[in-house]
Amino acid sequence: MPMSLRQLRIFVSVARTGSTMGAASDISLSQSAVSAALNELEGLLNTRLFDRVGKRLILNDNGRALLAEATALLDNAQQIERGFFDKHGHAAATLKLGCSTTIGNYVLPGLLARYRLQSPHTPIEVTIANTGQIGAAVAAFEVDMGLIEGACQEADIQVIPWLLDEMVIVCSARHPLASERHTRRITREQLRESRWLMRERGSGSRQAVEQALLPYLHQLNMDIELGSSEAIKHAAAEGLWLACLSRSVVRDLVASGQLSILDTDLPPLTRRFYLIHHKKKYLSENLNAFLAHCRSYPSVYPA
Incomplete structure (x- = not known):
């Protein structure tokens, strides 16, 4: 008897729930039917797929x-x-995207607006989380592709270099260092002595800041971790901290005079955004079209 998709669905559900009872509830079958299908699959493959530990698989x-x-x-x-296709002849499959936070908030809106002009009928769902979470979602086939701003640690992922983004060091216009920026460059020693706001671990922005600054400063006096770049820029505007963020994130508060970009003796700080998908992911017509659209999108910061 050949292996069936039904058996594989049951196997995946048992793997995710940890029991035949959980899988039965998950896919609306009887527990005996789930157990029988799992036994059939293990018989076909002539191997055990689970360790039985009490009632857990x-x-x-x-x-x-x-x-x-x-x-x-x-x-x-x-x-x-x-x-x-749907009843109108348009592609019906939903395109599921995963975006890390900065891309999702500041790059994706313009990217989607342009894409909608050329593909007005493609359904799109977007998940926004940090880079580590998006990488895990791509690895688990929970989203079709990811747009991330840090290194992907997952196995079997195709990583495509994408946009180049500029990072800037900012502080409140009331911060002592802001008053010096018109007279001289801020030194590395001053940066080391300052208190910093940082994103949480697993964030692509956190990785980018550490990779950009630690080779020159060797250490960062991190004071507070915050879960979004929006929170960081508004906290920095209150006057006590420095932050290193994408220029696109701080553009509004710099324009309003609440934040100042510091002129430092560091070299230009840039980072790369990436497109990712699982190596075994079927690249549908919709997905290939969106990948091509992303590749044609202009850099946030010219290379």
Whole structure:
């Protein structure tokens, strides 16, 4: 008997829930039907896929190897099940994107506005989280592709260098260093002695700041971690801290005079944005079109 998509769906559900009972509830089958299908699959493969620990089913090495293959296959099958076109003849499959925070808030709106002009009917869903979370979502096939601003630590991910972004060091217009920026450059020693606001660990912005500054400052006097660049720029505008953020993030508060960009003796600070998708991801017509659109989008900061 050949392996079936039904068996693979049940296997994936058991892997995610940790039990046949959980899988039965997840996919609306009886527990006996789930157990039978799992036994059939293990019989076909002539191997155990789970370690039985009490009532829990825990993936073993064979199960982990199958999970990635099964998830990719089911993802591709789902594209077929949803149908290629709606009743009007337009592509019906939803394009699921994952964006890290800065890209999602400051780059994606313009990117989507331009894309909608050329593809007015493609349904799009967007998840915004930090780079680590988006990388994990791409690895788990929860989103079709990711747009991230830091290194991706997940295996089997295709990473495509994308836009170049400029980072700037800012402080409140009331900060002591702001008054010096018109007379001389801020030194590295002054930067080391200052208190800094930083994004949380796992954030692409946090990685970018550390990679840009630590080679020159060797250490950062981090005072507070905040979960968004918006929170950081508004906290910096209150007067006590320095922050290193994308120029696109701080443009509004710099224009209003609440933040000042410091002229330092550091070299220009830039970082690369990336497009990512799973290496085993089926690149549909919609997804290929969106990838091409992203590649044609102008850099946030000219290279």
